[in-house]
Amino acid sequence: MGIISIASGNSCWRGLDYFKDKKVIKLRKINDNEYTSIVRGNKNYNVYLNIEHPRKSTCDCPLAKGKRVICKHIVATYFTAMPEEATNFEKEQAKLQEEYEQYQDELYDKVIGYINKMSKKELIEELIHIFDYGPEWIYDDFIKRNYIE
Ligand SMILES: [Zn+2]
Structure with a gap:
């Protein structure tokens, strides 16, 4: 299952906005499947993205912290790493x-x-x-x- 298929519709749309507004700063590629980023929101949030195992992705925002939730920050990071997926x-x-x-x-x-x-x-x-x-x-x-x- 991909990031987009397990994220809520709201997270996908908000994540797309964040991607377009270039709120993902400091994207770092660990390998083809793993990235880290900082996403600008009310505060700056730290995201770890795992494309191969989406449920292992994390974000320290209130919605996703400590839960296996794919938030808009994770989606925005995904779209920034893979712009063709946003299209x-x-x-x-x-x-x-x-x-x-x-x-x-x-x-x-x-x-x-x-x-x-x-x-x-x-x-x-x-x-x-x-x-x-x-x-x-x-x-x-x-x-x-x-x-x-
Ligand atoms: Zn988040």
Whole structure:
């Protein structure tokens, strides 16, 4: 398992920001799989990165200290050591986003197609169901869009 696959989404995105903002200072290569760095944050944090065994990576920030957590500082160090992985990460996320949007478009078309075939009684029941289970702003939105006094 790679660093990115075991880090949280939040750590990955924040780590990418840190990488782009060049907050990783003093990157030192021990060998192809191991690096140390200092990462600028609220304080300077000391990172040990192990690419081959990601769980052995450490950082002395409050989130990761003494735990096997992959924090944004470790991710930022990883991206700084392997910039092509940052590019891959961004490409992969853009692809996922595109797939998600395409899937949502398909669902939308399906739902609209189905709604057009429903009877008035079925539509009323469905609308009441949506009002019962939908978010609270749905009432406000409905009232505003229909100019209900
Ligand atoms: Zn950290």
